[in-house]
Amino acid sequence: MTEETKTINHDEYLDPLKMAELVPGCMSELHSFEAKPEHQEKLGYPGGLVDDWHDKAIDKMGDLVSKYKGLRVFLDSCVKCGACADKCHYGMGTGDPKNMPVARQDLFRSVYRRYFTTAGKYLPKLVGARDLTEDVLDEWYNYFHQCSQCRRCSVYCPYGIDTAEISMAAREILDTVGKGQKYCNEIIGKVHELGNNLGLPDKALRATLEDFEEDLEEETGLEIKLPLDVKGADILLVTPSADFFAEPHIDGLLGYAKVFHEAGATWTLSTTASEAANFGMFIGSYENMRKVSLRIRKAAEELGVKRIIFGECGHAWRVAYSFLNTLAGPFDFLDRRYPVPQHICEYTWDLIERDIIKFDKSKNDEYRLTFHDSCNVARASRMGDKPGGQFDIPRNILKAACNHYFDMEEDTIKEATVCCGGGGGLLTDDLMDLRKKGASPRMKALSNVRKEHGVTHMAAICAICKSQFAKVMPGYDFEIDSILSVHQMVSNAIILTGAIDPVEDDDDDEIPAAAPDAAATT
Amino acid sequence: MLTIFYAVLFYVATLTFVGGLALRIYQYATTPAPLKIPTTPGPTTRTGVVFRMFREVAFFESLFKSNKWIWVFSALFHAGLLLVVLRHLRYFTQPVWFWVELIQPIGIYAGFAMLIGLIGLFIRRIVVAMVRYISSPSDYLMLLLLIFIGISGAMMKFVSPVDVVAVKQFFLGLMVFDWKPLPSDFPLLVHLSLVALLMIIFPFSKLLHAPGIFFSPTRYQVDNPREKRHIVAWAADLEK
Ligand code: HEM
Ligand code: SF4
Ligand code: SF4
Ligand code: SF4
Numbered sequence: 083m084t085e086e087t088k089t090i091n092h093d094e095y096l097d098p099l100k101m102a103e104l105v106p107g108c109m110s111e112l113h114s115f116e117a118k119p120e121h122q123e124k125l126g127y128p129g130g131l132v133d134d135w136h137d138k139a140i141d142k143m144g145d146l147v148s149k150y151k152g153l154r155v156f157l158d159s160c161v162k163c164g165a166c167a168d169k170c171h172y173g174m175g176t177g178d179p180k181n182m183p184v185a186r187q188d189l190f191r192s193v194y195r196r197y198f199t200t201a202g203k204y205l206p207k208l209v210g211a212r213d214l215t216e217d218v219l220d221e222w223y224n225y226f227h228q229c230s231q232c233r234r235c236s237v238y239c240p241y242g243i244d245t246a247e248i249s250m251a252a253r254e255i256l257d258t259v260g261k262g263q264k265y266c267n268e269i270i271g272k273v274h275e276l277g278n279n280l281g282l283p284d285k286a287l288r289a290t291l292e293d294f295e296e297d298l299e300e301e302t303g304l305e306i307k308l309p310l311d312v313k314g315a316d317i318l319l320v321t322p323s324a325d326f327f328a329e330p331h332i333d334g335l336l337g338y339a340k341v342f343h344e345a346g347a348t349w350t351l352s353t354t355a356s357e358a359a360n361f362g363m364f365i366g367s368y369e370n371m372r373k374v375s376l377r378i379r380k381a382a383e384e385l386g387v388k389r390i391i392f393g394e395c396g397h398a399w400r401v402a403y404s405f406l407n408t409l410a411g412p413f414d415f416l417d418r419r420y421p422v423p424q425h426i427c428e429y430t431w432d433l434i435e436r437d438i439i440k441f442d443k444s445k446n447d448e449y450r451l452t453f454h455d456s457c458n459v460a461r462a463s464r465m466g467d468k469p470g471g472q473f474d475i476p477r478n479i480l481k482a483a484c485n486h487y488f489d490m491e492e493d494t495i496k497e498a499t500v501c502c503g504g505g506g507g508l509l510t511d512d513l514m515d516l517r518k519k520g521a522s523p524r525m526k527a528l529s530n531v532r533k534e535h536g537v538t539h540m541a542a543i544c545a546i547c548k549s550q551f552a553k554v555m556p557g558y559d560f561e562i563d564s565i566l567s568v569h570q571m572v573s574n575a576i577i578l579t580g581a582i583d584p585v586e587d588d589d590d591d592e593i594p595a596a597a598p599d600a601a602a603t604t
Numbered sequence: 605m606l607t608i609f610y611a612v613l614f615y616v617a618t619l620t621f622v623g624g625l626a627l628r629i630y631q632y633a634t635t636p637a638p639l640k641i642p643t644t645p646g647p648t649t650r651t652g653v654v655f656r657m658f659r660e661v662a663f664f665e666s667l668f669k670s671n672k673w674i675w676v677f678s679a680l681f682h683a684g685l686l687l688v689v690l691r692h693l694r695y696f697t698q699p700v701w702f703w704v705e706l707i708q709p710i711g712i713y714a715g716f717a718m719l720i721g722l723i724g725l726f727i728r729r730i731v732v733a734m735v736r737y738i739s740s741p742s743d744y745l746m747l748l749l750l751i752f753i754g755i756s757g758a759m760m761k762f763v764s765p766v767d768v769v770a771v772k773q774f775f776l777g778l779m780v781f782d783w784k785p786l787p788s789d790f791p792l793l794v795h796l797s798l799v800a801l802l803m804i805i806f807p808f809s810k811l812l813h814a815p816g817i818f819f820s821p822t823r824y825q826v827d828n829p830r831e832k833r834h835i836v837a838w839a840a841d842l843e844k
Pocket of ligand 1: 161162163240660661662664667674677678679681682725726743746747750811813814815817
């Protein structure tokens with residue numbers, strides 16, 4: 083973050099999509115922690131750089147190119163038109179030319195050309211092909227961990243070339259030769275072992291949920307349950323584990339519970355599937371992604387539920403919506419009248435439309451709200467049965483639950499949304515510099531809507547976004563709790579049948595404080 | 605001698621172009637796409653995908669969203685190129701098809717549009733720092749190749765006209781393996797050599813974007829993963 087953004091001038095218009103001045107190499111040293119042998123081996127990867135890394139990497143590249151049509155076509159098709167060059171939030175925020183999507187792809191493409199194309203084999207200089215060396219491997223590591231796989235570049239490319247796919251392939255090759263990233267791989271190991279990213283054992287989870295039930299009873303006078311491992315419930319809720327332990331996520335979870343309660347639904351969480359996130363996608367590993375997904379299928383079978391609903395989480399929803407049926411389907415044992423899986427927003431919005439849940443909007447009058455489209459939801463999934471439902475449904479819910487809603491600038495929302503800066507396996511403290519710079523387009527757009535409409539809060543439906551914004555917002559003079567769950571707005575305003583009038587000033591401090599830095603690990 | 609050289613050159617070029625492109629298309633068509641990755645919001649039906657693809661190919665929809673300058677130059681170039689290529693059909697058909705006859709006059713303006721577009725793209729590549737950074741020598745050379753094809757073509761039209769009837773005889777002859785003499789005007793020889801070169805490098809270069817766009821999963825896939833299970837052979841094998 084530059085010095086002047088630290089003292090924000092609230093009256094100044096900031097161009098959110100402005101590209102920082104190009105400074106070659108300015109981010110070239112940023113190297114997030116590499117995975118330790120034990121993290122690697124749990125996922126079936128070698129513990130450190132193997133001796134024959136060169137041949138192994140090239141073999142893996144050939145393997146991936148033959149298994150993924152997208153990768154092959156993307157590598158061949160780019161015409162270097164530069165249409166994507168200024169579309170990446172990391173490029174805009176850092177000015178490092180290698181954070182331009184096409185340049186990021188070229189780090190990989192140059193090697194592909196050298197080993198797999200006629201032109202690159204015989205005329206490498208002419209077409210910008212190069213040998214794979216250890217320096218190149220390091221460069222891959224650094225810059226493919228400066229991509230949040232947000233797909234913004236893919237929207238603007240005339241051929242839909244998706245740099246995210248290339249980042250995933252590069253990370254998979256790095257893992258295969260023993261050079262994985264600590265943050266992602268450690269977390270995937272925890273999911274395989276304990277069922278969630280936080281490494282939360284089931285006793286702790288149960289105790290936490292019981293605390294929430296007490297709080298809810300105190301607040302509403304109603305017995306609102308957060309059931310765990312209840313066989314025969316209708317709905318299995320799979321939600322990011324941050325929802326159990328970190329603000330502002332928890333308030334969203336309480337919102338889901340109230341919605342289920344008011345709808346009279348029987349639902350349950352699962353200890354073995356106590357995590358919606360699937361970091362297997364970030365490292366491009368079909369096998370790991372599949373293994374993490376099968377855990378959810380197994381939980382659904384064991385509990386005998388009829389439906390699966392996902393809580394608020396961006397890339398989790400991408401894997402759930404786009405890949406779950408492929409990875410862990412078919413889901414014939416579920417009630418096929420409902421889509422498998424469903425998003426909690428689809429569920430809530432349906433109840434609102436059918437007048438089953440109602441709101442007292444005035445409860446949210448202290449909030450002047452905007453909404454951050456999480457890019458994985460926006461550009462890699464859908465809600466409802468119409469294209470674009472992923473934009474309308476969360477907004478409709480917010481507008482149903484509060485009186486003051488304002489969108490940010492058109493070219494920073496919906497399919498053009500700019501990433502929070504922390505997605506794709508980058509939500510780790512060792513990448514904080516990048517995270518702050520990458521957040522700047524979104525934060526500028528947010529500052530503008532504050533100036534224009536006095537917006538005080540922003541809602542999001544992604545655990546990563548929420549954790550990331552909680553970290554970067556103070557740099558732009560927003561309170562740390564200016565980022566909210568959509569279902570927190572629902573929770574505040576929902577009218578619960580038979581509820582006692584909530585005590586005024588019912589302050590949030592009664593909710594157990596977030597586990598130290600729990601936010602940073604999900 | 606000259607005739608034989610160019611006859612052989614065009615056979616080789618045509619074979620490389622058709623064979624190379626067919627091989628590429630076969631490769632793209634048979635490489636599996638294990639996951640559903642359409643860029644959303646996207647069409648939820650096959651028909652919708654046909655419309656999306658049509659908008660991309662005919663109007664460069666995504667490029668329009670992205671950058672108006674590239675779009676203008678690119679549209680001038682590609683539309684120009686398309687018309688120019690169609691106009692050239694008159695050298696390969698006897699009698700000339702009715703609609704090819706019809707577009708002859710437009711073809712000349714199309715040639716200029718193409719050149720303006722190409723020169724615009726070339727200047728952009730040099731002037732805009734971001735684009736300069738991502739350019740390899742081949743990216744400049746590709747544009748120069750097309751520019752010189754255009755200029756040598758225009759020379760024959762406006763500066764030193766060639767005997768087009770003889771040229772036509774040459775190409776009609778090539779198609780039935782009955783070689784007729786090729787005129788030896790310099791602009792013509794340059795023009796034909798560069799076109800043959802273009803055909804030869806086509807399947808080995810970024811010009812693969814032309815078939816590539818039809819095989820780009822982010823654009824051709826239907827957004828219906830929940831409704832219909834998508835699974836490819838190698839992924840299904842993991843389930844055994
Ligand atoms: C399906 C047919 C085609 C489509 C949809 C298509 C589309 C595009 C688009 C959208 C661009 C990017 C914008 C630009 O830089 O101009 C582009 C670039 C380019 N196309 Fe095509 N194209 C097609 C066929 C062709 C053919 C047949 C040729 C050549 C003979 C060609 C030559 C080029 C060149 C050289 C560039 C790069 C221009 C530059 O360097 O900036 N295209 N094409
Ligand atoms: S996927 Fe997102 S983060 Fe990665 S290069 Fe594209 S725009 Fe940048
Ligand atoms: S927009 Fe697409 S074709 Fe153009 S430079 Fe970027 S990736 Fe390449
Ligand atoms: S964290 Fe949020 S904004 Fe960033 S990539 Fe994920 S979904 Fe997108």
